[in-house]
Ligand SMILES: Cc1cc2nc3c(=O)[nH]c(=O)nc-3n(C[C@H](O)[C@H](O)[C@H](O)COP(=O)(O)OP(=O)(O)OC[C@H]3O[C@@H](n4cnc5c(N)ncnc54)[C@H](O)[C@@H]3O)c2cc1C
C-alpha cells in the first residue's frame with residue numbers, strides 16, 4: 001500500500017462555512033480605516049488611555065479567533081490575529097470541514113451500495129466504485145478553499161494577520177516568533193486543541209494515527225481499530241465502513257458512545273454499528289499500541305481491563321486510529337507571565353470568557369475562548385464565545401448559554417442534541433421537585449422520511465411538565481443535524497412546548513418529526 005498523497009486543491013470563490021453565517025453580513029460592511037476608541041468595561045473612566053498598537057489582538061485564527069475578529073471589526077475595533085500555522089485552525093484544516101467532505105462522499109457510496117434501499121425506490125445499479133484519491137482531494141480541496149475564504153474575509157475587513165507564534169509577555173503585550181513585540185488593549189487567547197494521545201500509544205502517522213492524518217485519506221485499511229467511540233470515532237467508523245473497511249472499536253467505558261443520551265446510543269448501536277462490519281471491545285483501555293508495516297507486520301494493540309488493569313486481549317489489525325479526545329494547546333503561550341495555572345490543561349475563564357489567575361481573580365483585558373477553555377469543544381461554540389468576549393470588552397455584559405448550544409454527529413443517519421440527556425434531566429427534576437415529561441416523534445411516521453426510504457430514527461423531547469420548558473432534545477435520523485436548530489432556539493428563548501406547538505411546519509418535511517414530538521408533549525404539560 002503506497003502512502004502517496006497528491007494535494008492539488010482547487011481554489012475558488014464562494015464561502016459556505018456554516019457556523020460563520022452570522023459573520024457573512026460583515027462582508028458588505030465598508031472596511032474600517034479609522035481607529036475607533038472604545039471603552040473597556042475594565043477601564044477606569046477617568047484613567048488616561050494608554051497607546052496600544054491594536055484595540056484587540058487575537059492569538060489563533062481558528063473558528064473562535066475568526067468569529068471574534070469579525071465581530072470586533074463590526075464593533076469598530078482595530079484588530080490583529082496571530083496565526084502560527086493555518087488560518088481556519090483545526091475545524092477548517094483538520095476537523096469539521098474535511099471530515100464532513102469525507103462523510104458526504106461516504107454517505108453517497110453507502111446509499112448506492114444498498115441494493116435493497118435502492119430497489120425500494122425503483123432503482124438498480126450495476127455496481128459502485130470510488131476513487132480514493134478523488135475522495136481525498138474533495139476533502140483536502142474543500143479545506144483549502146474554506147481556509148482561503150476565511151483569510152480573505154479577514155483581510156477584506158482590515159484585520160492584520162500576523163503569521164507568527166504568539167507568546168504573552170503580559171495581559172496586554174505579546175511577543176511574536178518574528179521577534180517583534182505587539183501591544184493591545186485587550187487580548188483573546190484562542191489557541192485551540194490538538195489530539196490527545198494516551199501514554200503507551202505510539203503514533204507513526206501511517207499505521208497508527210489520529211484524525212489529523214486520517215483526514216488525508218492516504219489509504220483505506222482493510223481492518224482498522226478505532227480507539228474511542230466518541231464523535232470522531234463514530235464519524236470515522238461511518239466513513240471507513242462505507243469505503244470497505246472492517247472496524248473494531250476499543251472503548252474504555254462499559255458502553256459504546258458513552259457521551260450520548262443512553263437511549264440514543266442504544267438506537268445508534270442498532271442503526272450505525274450492528275448492521276455494519278463493526279465489532280467492539282468495551283470496558284477496556286488500549287494500553288499499548290505498536291505501529292506495523294502495511295502488508296508485512298500488523299499493528300498490535302494490548303487491551304487492559306478498565307477496572308482490574310490486567311491485560312485481557314491483544315489485537316492485530318492493519319491500522320489503528322486514536323480518537324480518545326483532544327487536549328488544549330497552550331505550549332509556549334506564556335501563561336506564566338500572567339500567573340495563570342491551567343486546570344487539566346485548560347485555561348480557566350469565568351462566564352464572560354475572562355481569564356482567571358491562579359488565585360481565581362479576573363485578569364483585566366485577557367480573554368480565552370474555544371477549545372482551550374474546555375467549556376464546549378465545538379466550532380460554533382468557539383465562535384459564539386469569541387463574539388461574547390468582544391461584547392464584554394466593549395462594555396456589554398454577555399454570557400453564552402452553553403445549555404442551548406446544539407451538537408451533531410454527522411453519521412448516516414445523523415445524531416443531534418441540545419440541552420440535558422435523559423439521566424441529567426431526571427436528576428434535575430428530582431433535585432428541583434418537578435415532573436419530567438418525555439415525548440417522542442418517529443421518522444417512520446413521517447411522509448418525507450418514508451419518501452426517502454429513511455424511516456429509521458426518533459426525536460425525543462424532554463421537558464418540565466409544570467412549566468412546559470424544554471430541557472433537552474435528542475434526535476437520531478435523516479438530517480438530524482439540521483432539525484435540532486429549532487429546538488436549540490427554543491431552549492435559548494425559554495419557549496414552552498405549548499408555544500412551539502402553534503408554530504406551523506412545512507409539509508411534507510422532516511421537521512414534522514420534531515413537531516410530532518412537541519405536539520405530543522402539549523397534552524402532558526400541566527399548565
Ligand atoms: C476530526 C474533527 C472533526 C470535527 N468536527 C466538528 C464538527 O463537525 N462540528 C463542530 O462544531 N466541531 C467539530 N470539531 C471540533 C472543532 O474543530 C473545534 O471545536 C474548533 O476547531 C475549535 O476552534 P478554536 O478556534 O478554539 O481552535 P482551533 O480551531 O484549534 O484553532 C486554534 C488556532 O490557533 C493557532 N495557535 C495556537 N497557538 C498559537 C500561538 N501561540 N500563536 C499563534 N497561533 C496559535 C493554531 O495554529 C490554530 O490554527 C471537530 C474536530 C475534529 C478534530
Ligand SMILES: NC(=O)c1ccc[n+]([C@@H]2O[C@H](COP(=O)([O-])OP(=O)(O)OC[C@H]3O[C@@H](n4cnc5c(N)ncnc54)[C@H](O)[C@@H]3O)[C@@H](O)[C@H]2O)c1
Nearest residue numbers: 228229230231232233251252285286323324325377408409
Ligand atoms: N460532529 C462534531 O461536532 C464533532 C466531530 C468530531 C469531533 N468533535 C469534537 O472533538 C472532540 C474530540 O472528539 P473525540 O471523539 O476524540 O473525543 P470524545 O471525548 O468525544 O470521545 C473519546 C472517547 O474515547 C474513549 N477513550 C479515551 N481514552 C481511551 C483509551 N485509552 N482506550 C479506549 N477508549 C478511550 C472515551 O471513553 C470516549 O468515549 C470532542 O470533544 C468533540 O466535541 C466534534
